[in-house]
Amino acid sequence: GKSTLLRTISGLMKTNAGRISFDGKAIHSEPPENIVTHGVVHVPEGRRLFPLMSVKDNLLVGAYNARARGETEKTLAEVYELLPRLAERQNQLAMTLSGGEQQMVAIGRGLMAKPQLLMLDEPSLGLAPILIKDIFKTVRQIADHGITVLMVEQDVRHSLSLSDRGYVLEHGRVVMEGKADQLIDDPHIKKAYLGI
Template identity: 50%
Template sequence: MLRIEHLAVSYGRAKVLTDLSLNVEQGEIVALLGGNGVGKTTTLKAVSGLVRPRGGRITFEGRPITGLPTHTIAQMGIAHCPEGRRLFGGMTVEDNLLLGAVTRAAREKQRDGLERIFELFPILLERRKQHAGLLSGGQQQMVAIGRALMADPRLLILDEPSLGLAPKVVTEVFEVLQSVRDTGVTVLLVEQNVAQALGMADRGYVIEQGEIALQGEAQALLDDEELQKAYLGI
């Protein structure tokens, strides 16, 4: 579904990604792991068009998307749930969700989309008329994921969905991501919570020094203590 080949991204003179390649198959959950500042977020931004690569190629369902405008990539079926949630705190939960219906097809099915989100996150149905800024961190993360899903994407990319959440809430969020995959949505996930991410994912990639240092089946990565110490810090 998604193929990244020899991706290179710089911010000014600072080279963040130098030669990164990975692929995501339809129906998978793939975890992208690594330490702070290694380029995980930059990889997601390159996929969704928020940064322009200086080299490499990205294809989605066989179509090149490298350097395309963000709105074009969204229309093609990729939704990006950013780090930090980025909600409009003074707007209601429902209005925040409706902002995610960015494609024509999604706008035509807004009410059906809301029903799906409220089935995934029943608490949001109770809070639908409440300002998003008044929600707990976990509930805000649910709104952020729900907003991305309102676009009815085929590929959902998420950046640090567990950031700042209590352990119990983290478990709930990851359970929802499993449910999202069960509906047919493919997931590419950046996550600092290595154990949780690999416990849910099918496969994992580890970034080091701007490229993929390690890849494999999620359970194999989770079970290898030497690899954990060398690359994952656990």
């Protein structure tokens, strides 16, 4: 249900009922490329890079929308500032990177689209614990730069520790929501999701 939510918001899946609005505009009936132009960007689970393209070229793919055009070099410099390892490896093929570096490229590609809302689907999936810390640190920095981040994540403890708010979905419905620090301390969350 959580990944389905992101896919529906981004226009990759059609809604059966209801309405999705962003910034006061209905977007639920628009194709994905138009939704990106509104500032809603989805970084899907599994990275989905172009393995035989360079890091830089993978990043530039994210800038092919009306919202991002014309600011590509400036945005690329901002992504390299936020993710300096990508600048160091900009000419390397994506397939030669570690899993954590590939995830950074996927996030950087999303940032190249100039999002107001960046949706991340399981950014820590399959990564070593030390790399997960780097990914989460980057997510917090993105939010600190004024970009709203909506993250679907199995690692409840770490994701809530860096979030302002949290939402708990069960069977496609929001069953709990609130400030992240309150959710971490909630007895139901501790028992059901943190194993405490």
